[in-house]
Amino acid sequence: DAKTTQPPSMDCAEGRAANLPCNHSTISGNEYVYWYRQIHSQGPQYIIHGLKNNETNEMASLIITEDRKSSTLILPHATLRDTAVYYCIAPNYGGSQGNLIFGKGTKLSVKP
Amino acid sequence: SAVISQKPSRDICQRGTSLTIQCQVDSQVTMMFWYRQQPGQSLTLIATANQGSEATYESGFVIDKFPISRPNLTFSTLTVSNMSPEDSSIYLCSVAPGLPNTEAFFGQGTRLTVV
Numbered sequence: 625d626a627k628t629t630q631p632p633s634m635d636c637a638e639g640r641a642a643n644l645p646c647n648h649s650t651i652s653g654n655e656y657v658y659w660y661r662q663i664h665s666q667g668p669q670y671i672i673h674g675l676k677n678n679e680t681n682e683m684a685s686l687i688i689t690e691d692r693k694s695s696t697l698i699l700p701h702a703t704l705r706d707t708a709v710y711y712c713i714a715p716n717y718g719g720s721q722g723n724l725i726f727g728k729g730t731k732l733s734v735k736p
Numbered sequence: 737s738a739v740i741s742q743k744p745s746r747d748i749c750q751r752g753t754s755l756t757i758q759c760q761v762d763s764q765v766t767m768m769f770w771y772r773q774q775p776g777q778s779l780t781l782i783a784t785a786n787q788g789s790e791a792t793y794e795s796g797f798v799i800d801k802f803p804i805s806r807p808n809l810t811f812s813t814l815t816v817s818n819m820s821p822e823d824s825s826i827y828l829c830s831v832a833p834g835l836p837n838t839e840a841f842f843g844q845g846t847r848l849t850v851v
Contacts, residue, residue: 656837667740667828667842668779675837711778723769724830724840726779 626651626714630730636706638736642699646712649693657688658715659697661708662729668711671697702734738763738831740843748849749819756815757846759829764809767832770802773845774825782827785812819850 629647636642648657658673672679672686674695679686685698699706711729739762749755759768770782783793783804791804805813816823829843 658839662779665845665847667830667844670839670841673837673839709778723767723781723784724779725781728778 626655628712628714628727630710630712630727632728633731633733635733635735636699636702638704638734639701642702642706642732642734644697644699644710644712644730644732645694646697647694648712648714651692651714655714657686657692657695658713658724659684659686660711660713660724661706662711663705663708668726671710702732704734704736706732707734708732738765738833738841740829740831740841742829742843742846744846745844746847746849748851751820751850753819754815754817755819755848756813757827757829759812759814759843761810761831765831765833766809768806768812769830769832769840770804770812770814771828771830771842772825773828779828782814816848819848821850824848824850 626648627650656673656675659671660668662668672681672684674686674688688695709729709731711726713724741760743758768785771779772782773779781794782797783791785791785804785806787806787809801817803815826845826847828845830840832840
């Protein structure tokens with residue numbers, strides 16, 4: 625797995641966009657970038673993943689730089705329920721994709 | 737997607753005893769995984785459980801302490817043996833479809849307290 629680096633914590637005002645950065649400078653060409661989040665006392669929840677193109681789904685957008693050394697997860701209109709720890713992971717699956725290595729993630733606090 | 741049920745959701749156990757945690761999935765899956773999350777920490781992979789073969793353990797985890805069963809494609813168990821207070825953690829089951837570049841799904845975890 626490529627090493628990822630995230631800020632330990634971030635604050636965001638409710639209703640504003642939350643932009644969570646992740647550095648993955650050692651990522652290889654076939655490694656996707658995945659984002660999961662863990663709301664307190666729950667299991668991790670998949671958010672989004674991408675390889676080189678920007679991706680968007682109903683939960684978030686993922687912006688990956690052209691050199692793929694960093695990415696940003698965007699929650700367009702953060703709510704209090706988005707308060708969670710967000711994990712950026714760049715696994716080297718080799719055919720399987722469940723054996724994830726979790727870093728410390730970013731603790732996002734959405735404030736009213 | 738996959739829906740994962742873990743039992744029990746929480747338990748308080750005496751040191752020296754063992755607890756078996758069950759993980760049931762609503763569909764057949766190739767890959768099942770067990771994680772531990774110690775208080776205030778991130779998730780750490782314990783082992784990969786494949787149906788029909790021995791589980792593969794990560795460094796620092798051994799079969800005698802964390803025996804795993806995988807009798808079929810929808811079920812697995814993790815036993816925490818001879819427990820000590822240091823085993824107090826959340827234990828999570830995860831599944832993956834076995835296809836490249838697809839997401840993993842997690843159960844809600846079992847919160848274990850050893851006294």
